[in-house]
Amino acid sequence: MLKISLKQGQYVNIGDNIRVVYVGGTGNHGRLMIDAPKEVKIARSTVEQNPERRKDTYYPEPAISKEAQDEIKKILWNERMKAETKKDAERMSH
The missing domain is CATH 1.20.5 (Single alpha-helices involved in coiled-coils or other helix-helix interfaces)
Structure with missing residues (x-):
């Protein structure tokens, strides 16, 4: 696991086609922008363990x-x- 600190506007590239940008935050909340291909599933972690039941889970469109x-x-x-x-x-x- 990698732990890093970012300033507003800085980003992390994951592989050749995913970029995570830190866009700011306050207190215990940070805001990220994630640029990834549609086929990459992105899910926020929450108390709910089943991501298919989460409304904020991203599901890619069919190719x-x-x-x-x-x-x-x-x-x-x-x-x-x-x-x-x-x-x-x-x-x-x-």
Whole structure:
């Protein structure tokens, strides 16, 4: 277990894709911001031992299908190509 002290605005990275930022606090209460992928389950500890019964437990959304991911990639690629074509046309006209 790691125990650290942080000042407001300082953060801890966990692995390559999770960041915990200390945003301040008073007395015995501290506020944290946690930036993590949706598939990472995050639960606050409380007296309740069953996190599924907690309203403040984060449950990730189901992953989108491979087909939907491919469609999104196509749309983004097409938009990028349109923007590059527009830039090229503007350069040629000047």
